[in-house]
Amino acid sequence: MISAEITVENDHGLHSRPADLFVRTARLYRSAITVHKGAASADAKQILRVLLLNVSPGTVITIEADGPDEQAALEDLRTLVTSNFQIINEAVRSSGL
Amino acid sequence: MRELSFVTMELTGINASPGVASGSAYLLSPRQLPEPTVYPSPPGLETERLSQAITAAVVQLEDIQRSLSSSAGDSAAHIFRSQQTILEDPALVGEVTAVIHQEHICAEGALRRVVDQYRLLFLQLQEDAYNRERVADLDDVYQRLLRNLLGVKEATLLTIPAQSIVVAVDLLPSDTALVDPSLLKGLVLEGGAATSHVAILARNLGIPMVVQAAGALEKISPGSEVVLDALDSERATVVVHPNAEQLRRCRSRVDLMTRRREVLARYAGAEAVTRDGHRLSLSANVGATGDLAPARRDGATRVGLYRSEFLFLRAATPPTEDEQYQAYRTAAELFPQGGAVIRTLDAGGDKPVQGLSLTREANPFLGARGLRLSLTHPEFFRAQLRAILRAAVHGPLQIMFPMVGGVPDLEAALAILDEVREELDTGGVVYNRDVTVGAMIEVPSAALVAEALARRVSFLSIGTNDLTQYLTATDRLNGAVQEYYRVYDPSVFRTIRMVVDAGHRVGCQVGVCGELGGNPLAIPALVGMRVDELSMGASSLATAAWLVREGSYSDMQELSAAVLQQEDHRVIRRLLEEYHEEQIRRSGL
Numbered sequence: 001m002i003s004a005e006i007t008v009e010n011d012h013g014l015h016s017r018p019a020d021l022f023v024r025t026a027r028l029y030r031s032a033i034t035v036h037k038g039a040a041s042a043d044a045k046q047i048l049r050v051l052l053l054n055v056s057p058g059t060v061i062t063i064e065a066d067g068p069d070e071q072a073a074l075e076d077l078r079t080l081v082t083s084n085f086q087i088i089n090e091a092v093r094s095s096g097l
Numbered sequence: 098m099r100e101l102s103f104v105t106m107e108l109t110g111i112n113a114s115p116g117v118a119s120g121s122a123y124l125l126s127p128r129q130l131p132e133p134t135v136y137p138s139p140p141g142l143e144t145e146r147l148s149q150a151i152t153a154a155v156v157q158l159e160d161i162q163r164s165l166s167s168s169a170g171d172s173a174a175h176i177f178r179s180q181q182t183i184l185e186d187p188a189l190v191g192e193v194t195a196v197i198h199q200e201h202i203c204a205e206g207a208l209r210r211v212v213d214q215y216r217l218l219f220l221q222l223q224e225d226a227y228n229r230e231r232v233a234d235l236d237d238v239y240q241r242l243l244r245n246l247l248g249v250k251e252a253t254l255l256t257i258p259a260q261s262i263v264v265a266v267d268l269l270p271s272d273t274a275l276v277d278p279s280l281l282k283g284l285v286l287e288g289g290a291a292t293s294h295v296a297i298l299a300r301n302l303g304i305p306m307v308v309q310a311a312g313a314l315e316k317i318s319p320g321s322e323v324v325l326d327a328l329d330s331e332r333a334t335v336v337v338h339p340n341a342e343q344l345r346r347c348r349s350r351v352d353l354m355t356r357r358r359e360v361l362a363r364y365a366g367a368e369a370v371t372r373d374g375h376r377l378s379l380s381a382n383v384g385a386t387g388d389l390a391p392a393r394r395d396g397a398t399r400v401g402l403y404r405s406e407f408l409f410l411r412a413a414t415p416p417t418e419d420e421q422y423q424a425y426r427t428a429a430e431l432f433p434q435g436g437a438v439i440r441t442l443d444a445g446g447d448k449p450v451q452g453l454s455l456t457r458e459a460n461p462f463l464g465a466r467g468l469r470l471s472l473t474h475p476e477f478f479r480a481q482l483r484a485i486l487r488a489a490v491h492g493p494l495q496i497m498f499p500m501v502g503g504v505p506d507l508e509a510a511l512a513i514l515d516e517v518r519e520e521l522d523t524g525g526v527v528y529n530r531d532v533t534v535g536a537m538i539e540v541p542s543a544a545l546v547a548e549a550l551a552r553r554v555s556f557l558s559i560g561t562n563d564l565t566q567y568l569t570a571t572d573r574l575n576g577a578v579q580e581y582y583r584v585y586d587p588s589v590f591r592t593i594r595m596v597v598d599a600g601h602r603v604g605c606q607v608g609v610c611g612e613l614g615g616n617p618l619a620i621p622a623l624v625g626m627r628v629d630e631l632s633m634g635a636s637s638l639a640t641a642a643w644l645v646r647e648g649s650y651s652d653m654q655e656l657s658a659a660v661l662q663q664e665d666h667r668v669i670r671r672l673l674e675e676y677h678e679e680q681i682r683r684s685g686l
Contacts, residue, residue: 012227014228015227015228015231016234017172017175017179020175020179020182024182045188047179048183048215048235051228051231052219052222052228054223054226096159096162096174096178
């Protein structure tokens, strides 16, 4: 299992479009992926749970990945968040922006 | 006997989508879906019904996305892409299926039970939690699935009569997605929020909308004449049974808005010369190669700020020297007359960049940003400078350094630039020797030594967003202190004046490239302060040209003198508004 701490810096945090891109990126991987915000956490593949975390701008989140493709999953999600949701996985991009 | 004359009535609400409209009220009572009284079939069959309803819903949502991305743009379409993601959640489907099996109830009942639990969780979020409103998307998806399960037709506004002003308690995104904008003139909601997805759709479709109009359904009867005035930035008014005078005023305002748009459009690309002959330069801020052609369409002849960090932000790895060369060359070739000012990498702060491994900083806005970051990564900095110097062979490019804090930073950057030129000479690489250099003034320490900086460069450009942030010590991304981020703060105008004077004393041009430079209220005062160039989002250029051409320099000087005497940002704002209104009146707009 590996994890990374990231600060969410885009305008509104993990709200509708960013949350959607985040969840659809997580769903590309077989690993179990969890987002932690303080004591709360959510399954990164469940959009409603991620929205309910209500990650606002400036929040530090920890992404935890556990499984055969954990490295790639974590890297992909980190890129998405640190690029302010500009760098989007091709598979997500092609299934609708 | 029927009463023929109605009493005029006014309701107020919050402006969620600006505009003016008149039409007749079309009341949409809260939707009543039939209660799911289906006697449950075996759980396997109920699960099958659920999965068919989901498949149908995905198809419907994809249709909406296709139709919206052409009519209202991708941001509108994405609302429904997000709803599709909710439907594609295997966990959600799993929860509903589990309830079907455990409780032996129909799919409708199980769905409602699961959705109710989630809805409760959303409503438990803090009042100000941004995602609290996303419960509307959950409800929208729920209603869609329920309609599919019950075989009920989609309850959109597809069949409204022409000239309708729709009045409802609240609307879901699906209601407004496929509406015909030629039939729907306005929206009046008793509930709703300006940040809702319905509001985004309304703005993209150009339909005026009022939310939080208390008592609307009770006070407005079906078919009655309604005037909707949402021109003020916050408040909106709904007039029911307007009298002849109010109707005439509304229609003339609709005409006025149309005429104003047409008139302003004619100023796109016009030279910025005041009526008494004072001339300055108007240019565009662009974020990436994709912004260049649209900027030209909006009348830009010069790029006053090319934000090179977007080349970095959008790439998985930092762009190579040659990739950058190509991008800058495109800018040079698209603006052969006015050219483009390439700002070197302005990463850090709110814009972290891949590959330039930024360590976590406690105060990123006070950390390794802009030029500071470039100076600690000389290899990237050199590659970028080489790319700009080489691309400048194809058109007039200039170099600008962001986040200069004082003379030592600037001298260090200029020394590297000299080394890069020598390198290119020795390597026999073709480049433009005459590329001029400028420094951005955003940090108070730089503003206070502006004259010393101005002696070392050809131009200064004031970045008002960061300047305001540093002058007022207010993090512009921290919502809790937004009231202290004062756009019209006296310190901002006084600093601009000081920097302009310092530059001009040594023959150095001074421009403004922050938000303030494209702000229609601030433009006349900035012109009055003898700013040489205003660079702004290209869509603001036409309005800026109108303000300059239809005003006189002496009036603007008078305005700026008055502004510089004020001690309170609220008074400055009022002065600027008064000038603006006067100009609109003078121009007959």
